[in-house]
Amino acid sequence: MIDLSVRIGNLTLANPVMPASGTFAEGLDKVMDFNRLGAFVTKTITRELRAGNPLPRVVERAGGLINSIGIPSKGVLYFLEHTLPYYAGYKPPLVVSISAPTAEDFAQLAAEMSVPGVDVIEANISCPNIEEDGKAFAMRASSTESVVRLLRAATPLPLWVKLTPNTGDLPDVARAAELAGADALVVANTILAMAIDLETFKPCLGNIMGGLSGPAIKPIVLRQVYQCARTVKIPVIGCGGISTTEDAIEYMLAGAAAVQVGTATFVQPAAMTTIIDGLVRFCERRDIARVADLIGAVLNEESDEVELAWVAPPQ
Amino acid sequence: MIDLSVRIGNLTLANPVMPASGTFAEGLDKVMDFNRLGAFVTKTITRELRAGNPLPRVVERAGGLINSIGIPSKGVLYFLEHTLPYYAGYKPPLVVSISAPTAEDFAQLAAEMSVPGVDVIEANISCPNIEEDGKAFAMRASSTESVVRLLRAATPLPLWVKLTPNTGDLPDVARAAELAGADALVVANTILAMAIDLETFKPCLGNIMGGLSGPAIKPIVLRQVYQCARTVKIPVIGCGGISTTEDAIEYMLAGAAAVQVGTATFVQPAAMTTIIDGLVRFCERRDIARVADLIGAVLNEESDEVELAWVAPPQ
Amino acid sequence: MTIEQTISQAGRATDSAAPWTPSVVGEIAEVISNDCVNAEYRHLVVRCGAVSASAQPGQFFQLLCPHSDGAQPFLRRPMSLYGADPVRGEVEFLYKIAGAGTRGLATLGAGDSVDIMGPLGAGFTLDPSLRHIVAIGRGAGLATLAPLAKAAKANGTRVTAIFSARRPELVLSVDLFTGQGADVIAVTDSEGTSGPAHIERILRGLIAENRCQAFYTCGSSRLLRVQQRLAREFEIPGQVAMEQQMACGIGLCFCCVRDFNVGGEIVSRRVCWDGPVFDMMEALP
Amino acid sequence: MTIEQTISQAGRATDSAAPWTPSVVGEIAEVISNDCVNAEYRHLVVRCGAVSASAQPGQFFQLLCPHSDGAQPFLRRPMSLYGADPVRGEVEFLYKIAGAGTRGLATLGAGDSVDIMGPLGAGFTLDPSLRHIVAIGRGAGLATLAPLAKAAKANGTRVTAIFSARRPELVLSVDLFTGQGADVIAVTDSEGTSGPAHIERILRGLIAENRCQAFYTCGSSRLLRVQQRLAREFEIPGQVAMEQQMACGIGLCFCCVRDFNVGGEIVSRRVCWDGPVFDMMEALP
């Protein structure tokens, strides 16, 4: 028997596979047994009621999807009255993704969401353009640190912080989140992108720009997970283009303690359970007793010389 | 007759299609008539002799390629004695890509390269990890401004500055390059990425990380070209995942005054001339007299409300 | 504006002792046939498992379209159920070649595999006490209405189907309706019979004869408006199958939202999850 | 270390009045046949244009492999020329199913299209004054050497071919050599005849009989080392076809470099452009 469990801080997950925020909802229980998942992750919730972005909200591109759904939200009350009871019937822990336009609002929302039935707060500080000046908190180490510090003080629950891949300072941002008290990092959200329709000359998305997800971004986010996992001691949860068991393993080798599956579910609705089955088979074939042994197991002899090797390769 | 010419500063190109640095060499004249190209762009040249990075140097991924070729270079003398005379026999202007580890070295190299036969200096300030602290100049507006200022002073030739897509500050960096005297921007280089081999658990590249190119990155770099073109007045040359005529047009609509084709040539060696032929056909079909009319022609009614629309979409 | 996030369409009892079973599957189906119907449409029949074959009129599937000539559609494409046979384990689709995805579908031949996901969404409800209903569709909308004829017949409900198309030779699925004993009226642009005024006249006639106790419609907002007007005037209920660009098809992504007028309030709903069939009076054409 | 950047392999006169014509093309070829040769190898024959069909022994093509079961090889795959017929406009390849790309190739059937790019690289040089040469290959290396037999025969040069394989049934292309009048010696691991000591004995015999005026080899560094030793001892020239992972195949990307020993200096060369055939004494096995 392969031990599939992984630990994220004080929380033990039955297996490392869970959905990515915004790509999961109750409808999926028609396709898979929800009790098989490592965790549930909700669509990001905001305090105020929101309608989301203008249509069209998605456009497909080579190996991926650009979305500008935004965050349509029915608010906190609806969540507490309807969504929370729904998930109470299942075994996997419930991760609630939240977002807010200011650090104070963010902290207040985290406090309101820290109710029985909620197991983890995932702070989506990476949603593009949601902060007042149009930059996400996670673009900079300083804004990351201040919002995470307030969030940390506001909730006794495990706090996962979801970072943006759009910053050039990712390791600094990761370190800031760790310092400020995050229990885990989710790396990462979508990559800001764009598409134009050649018939109409108009942007393909009502919001002009959107976030790219899917296989196309996997090598980029994998690199970011590797960088973050080398930088911080808290667990890193990998998220970006994971569609197959092989993708999930690649992320775990790079340092991810668990993985989130997003866009892949739109193409293969049973992607998550297929990946869990595949993890078992892979570990069996390779004689790996615990899937947790894969975490950070990349064999990387020259790990300290990366930069050097680039500038002055061995002659 | 469609007018294919475009102006980049004071330079008029016969058409907007040219190779991307490092994906072009003399061997391609077996496949296409070099005199059809809008310009030549050389592999980045450094002052010192360099061997490049350890093997393996490329790995393929969904819709793209990760490379860690590095910059194998035979130095300046070899370039002046061999490469320069070779291109002298052709009509298209010669763009020479250069790089150096410090701003002073960079400027000195630009001066040495400003010889008859060279039409443009393309400063590759985006090669990952080539600056001393491992960050490229183009990661920050401040380091961009200082190196471009020295470069500007060092050469009377048109100066194109090639930016990195890995920064979260691209519009600021673009503005800094413009301020410091760049004649055009090339947006962008490869996106830092990684891949791990599941058989060996080793990184697929000898250098561990490398740069992602090809169709996978197109929506990301297209967004960056759009952002830069809205920010600066100098021309922006689009580069990232362009494989087809449609890709080239999408970039021009987003604001690119010309395009560079890289990885696509590895898959379809005649990609550049195929794109040129396709541009003619597209303009004919759509009754567009000058291909230059496509530049920035995206119809974008809400352009001023992008950020706002995301936060508070029209109800 | 309000967003409707219906929590549990199916209302599964999570603490029941019964083991979980899927009610939507992604599966590899075998192509039985994939023939041209007219210049624009093809008819695809596939062999599939029991879950898929239990699809109801008005539901849809998401098809993973084969790659064709370099194009690689990333997302699945929604297609209405055109017919289902739970006994033989078959479902059918009627599709128009519109772009890369449907071009890929058109390359399929008997014996090939195609990845289908379904059944999806909420279909039509057919009150068995209705004696006579009207189905009005245009273009691919007829594909969506087709399975109604059979279901209505099983209920003993008579159907009058009004088919709108650009040209007579593009009128589709007449056989499927007449085969189930439905009356079919074809109207076309080229003959000048498809205008709303003419259709309204036909409908008023049917209403007068008490042959229109409910509207079922799909595929034309112009026709939807006519029906809404008459429905209000004569208090006739109706259902409409709507379309919207989709990604997931199962309520996860919120890209397929449309606005509905629910008692004067504008409500945003997911077409794939809350529909694709909606109360006709709530639809905004 | 030095990097060799040979500027113009072909030496085109850029100011000549003659219009430009391609000497390398990417083209859609038609599959004539694609048959199993043994458990591991397939033989692909395609109809192509004049430029491709003019390929010379030792040159290679880059094949764009069809997608198969979800895998989508992004880059082309290098394959040595196995045979070319300029009159009929055909080229041939012999390939081993190794991964996604070659698995895709294996799905091709007669009449299908395949995108080939070539001819690429510098092939073998055959001095017509040679009377007797030795060709030694292992595995797919034999594919590379096969066209030599025909070219040698045209020159009146006799060939002794030494074929190394794991098992007798995996020995390939014997017919191609014997059909051109070559002597073939097969050695296999399973029979214990493929060890370097045994091969060295065979070669010393051939050298003694003056039947080894030049070495042509491919596919095994162990065999290369044996030949280099003998070549040094008896001052026999030789050429080796080398492999390296490739992206562009035409000298653009510098991913396929290998080190060579050129008069004591270590020189880095592109296998696709400076080779794939190199002076045997410069190769580092």
Ligand SMILES: Cc1cc2nc3c(=O)[nH]c(=O)nc-3n(C[C@H](O)[C@H](O)[C@H](O)COP(=O)(O)OP(=O)(O)OC[C@H]3O[C@@H](n4cnc5c(N)ncnc54)[C@H](O)[C@@H]3O)c2cc1C
């Ligand atoms: C619930 C539902 C049921 C449908 N049932 C059928 C059916 O039974 N038969 C049928 O032929 N078609 C049906 N459609 C429409 C069908 O899904 C689209 O024609 C198809 O997705 C086009 O894909 P493509 O790749 O061929 O073309 P694309 O290149 O994707 O698009 C071609 C054109 O079709 C438009 N289009 C793309 N997706 C959609 C969409 N989801 N809805 C409307 N327009 C779209 C595009 O904007 C474009 O103008 C249905 C759509 C929905 C939402």
Ligand SMILES: Cc1cc2nc3c(=O)[nH]c(=O)nc-3n(C[C@H](O)[C@H](O)[C@H](O)COP(=O)(O)OP(=O)(O)OC[C@H]3O[C@@H](n4cnc5c(N)ncnc54)[C@H](O)[C@@H]3O)c2cc1C
């Ligand atoms: C100049 C040249 C000529 C060649 N000629 C032939 C030939 O005539 N017949 C033949 O069967 N093969 C030949 N090869 C090898 C052939 O190109 C590879 O087997 C093929 O690219 C594998 O592709 P794949 O997608 O099937 O496997 P992949 O999944 O890409 O790889 C499967 C295995 O093959 C290895 N591999 C991948 N690419 C290469 C490569 N370029 N060289 C060596 N190993 C590689 C991988 O590391 C892996 O272990 C040649 C290679 C070169 C460079």
Ligand SMILES: Cc1cc2nc3c(=O)[nH]c(=O)nc-3n(C[C@H](O)[C@H](O)[C@H](O)COP(=O)(O)O)c2cc1C
């Ligand atoms: C349609 C869609 C909606 C999303 N909504 C959210 C969201 O509300 N909150 C969030 O943190 N991430 C959201 N994301 C990002 C995903 O959670 C994930 O980070 C990203 O898609 C990358 O993973 P993937 O490539 O597996 O999809 C959304 C992604 C998609 C495609």
Ligand SMILES: Cc1cc2nc3c(=O)[nH]c(=O)nc-3n(C[C@H](O)[C@H](O)[C@H](O)COP(=O)(O)O)c2cc1C
């Ligand atoms: C193999 C390879 C080598 C490259 N070498 C260089 C280089 O020397 N200098 C440079 O500025 N960019 C280099 N690039 C980046 C390309 O010029 C281009 O910016 C990038 O590949 C994106 O374009 P593409 O998607 O069309 O390939 C290289 C890219 C590849 C794939």
Ligand code: FES
């Ligand atoms: S298509 Fe995803 S919610 Fe409807």
Ligand code: FES
């Ligand atoms: S494969 Fe690109 S240089 Fe050889």
